[in-house]
Amino acid sequence: MVDVVKRGLEGVVVSESQLSTIDGDAGRLSYRGYAIEDLARGASYEEVLYLLWYGTLPDQTELAEFTEAMAANREVDDTILEITRALAAADEEPMAALRTVVSALSESDSDADMTDREGNLRKGRRITAKMPTIVAAFERARRGDQLVPPREDLGHAENFLYMLNNEVPNEVVSETFDQALVLHADHGLNASTFSAMVTASTLADPRAALTSAIGTLSGSLHGGANQDVMEMLEDIDRSGSDPLGWIETAIDEGRRIPGFGHRVYSVTDPRAKILSERSESLGKAAGDTKWYEMSTAIEQYLAEEKGLAPNVDFYSASTYYQMGIPIDMYTPIFAISRVGGWIAHVLEQYDDNRLIRPRARYVGPKNRKFVPLEKR
Incomplete structure (x- = not known):
């Protein structure tokens, strides 16, 4: 039997759950x-x-x-x-x-x-x-x-x-x-x-x-993306740059734009749609929709030019910021x-417990001859 390595356990089903289900192609999420x-x-x-x-x-x-x-x-x-x-x-x-x-x-x-x-x-x-x-x-x-x-x-x-x-x-x-x-x-x-x-x-x-x-x-590959998004929006605002020009430059320099793409979703994260509405509501209530407008301009540009869709972190950034929450x-x-x-x-x-104990395929050296300490 040949062991197949699934890097990051991608696509591996390890349990059954009644809690939440994700349809990444349709952009759907449900709880129970x-x-x-x-x-x-x-x-x-x-x-x-x-x-x-x-x-x-x-x-x-x-x-x-x-x-x-x-x-x-x-x-x-x-x-x-x-x-x-x-x-x-x-x-x-x-x-x-x-x-x-x-x-x-x-x-x-x-x-x-x-x-x-x-x-x-x-x-x-x-x-x-x-x-x-x-x-x-x-x-x-x-x-x-x-x-x-x-x-x-x-x-x-x-x-x-x-x-x-x-x-x-x-x-x-x-x-x-x-x-x-x-x-x-x-x-x-x-x-x-x-x-x-x-x-x-x-x-x-x-x-x-x-x-x-x-x-x-x-870890930065799991939490923290919305912090990166808000720092990006602040940088654009401080620099006085056109948001789309800033994004173009970042892409040309090989920098990743935070808040876009997801391991599961191939379309817009359904949570991002709701938080987009909330970001707009907060801006209107405060009489300043700057952050919302900047975000929607970036979303539209990346969708049309790069085929990228926002994830939940993209709009949670401006939403939290407008609530006065430190980044x-x-x-x-x-x-x-x-x-x-x-x-x-x-x-x-x-x-329904069973100890989670996956295996790794050994790829190191084999059949090495042991040499006593005094002879090394």
């Missing part, structure tokens, strides 16, 4: 059979979490109980806040700080030794509820601002923005951020999700799996959302 467009425009992030974790959309009573349980778990203890402040003072990278603090959450988890599904769900719920608190605390600490404790009367998205900026966001901003969380909640067997599943397959606990996922997301916090915010999908996949892995 629901189109992403319907969920983003009609459901809150809390509803989507419930859907991913429990398999159905909640009714009003179920949603109220779930939302209350999530809100009740937002606070983090003083030990975690001290770690967060110390990492901010040390000028740690945001994703490295998030990875460290999430790993440290085991210190105060009453379900730390529980391994049944309900215990793992409670762990996942706590981590999902606390991650926005950690990210907001880290950002405020490194600014030198006083930390803002969470409020239980605000929704998940609204509360994060409140903790970040010490003011309740307006309806347009709050709704936009909630939609962004929904759009990023799951996306098949991407690198960070697979990393979480590999860790879970050893029967390590969910926190270890999520720490693995955060570490994987921190290097974009990937931690990705993690705040994607943690819902990571947990759902980890639970699936536990339910």
Whole structure:
């Protein structure tokens, strides 16, 4: 039998999942059979979490109980806040700080030794509820601002923005951020999700799996593309260049244009279409559509001249920027959302577990004669 090497495991099916499905040729994404467009425009992030974790959309009573349980778990203890402040003072990278603090959450988890599904769900719920608190605390600490404790009367998205900026966001901003969380909640067997599943397959606990996922997301080939997009847009704006001329020059110099192309989609990422609408709405609400107009001009040019389509990162860049979110916090915010999908996949892995143990084809030297140390 000849071993066939699949670089990057591309095209290799390693599991079955009921969570999300992607049709890259048609530009479709769904969570448990629901189109992403319907969920983003009609459901809150809390509803989507419930859907991913429990398999159905909640009714009003179920949603109220779930939302209350999530809100009740937002606070983090003083030990975690001290770690967060110390990492901010040390000028740690945001994703490295998030990875460290999430790993440290085991210190105060009453379900730390529980391994049944309900215990793992409670762990996942706590981590999902606390991650926005950690990210907001880290950002405020490194600014030198006083930390803002969470409020239980605000929704998940609204509360994060409140903790970040010490003011309740307006309806347009709050709704936009909630939609962004929904759009990023799951996306098949991407690198960070697979990393979480590999860790879970050893029967390590969910926190270890999520720490693995955060570490994987921190890599430049997975998270961070929207940061690159916004830095590009800022550079174009600062230089006073014509956006299309800037893009032409970049292409001529062999530079990659961030936010375009995707390992799965051959057409426009469906999430990008929704975030494009939100970027426009934010610009109009603020009376300045500069970033949206620049982005759409670049999208149209690259579609017509190069046949390239935008991915979710292209429009999330200007969307987050217009909400006042620091550029290097974009990937931690990705993690705040994607943690819902990571947990759902980890639970699936536990339910039908087999240790993930692929093989490598050896191509090194063979039949070498050992020489004792004194004769080398």
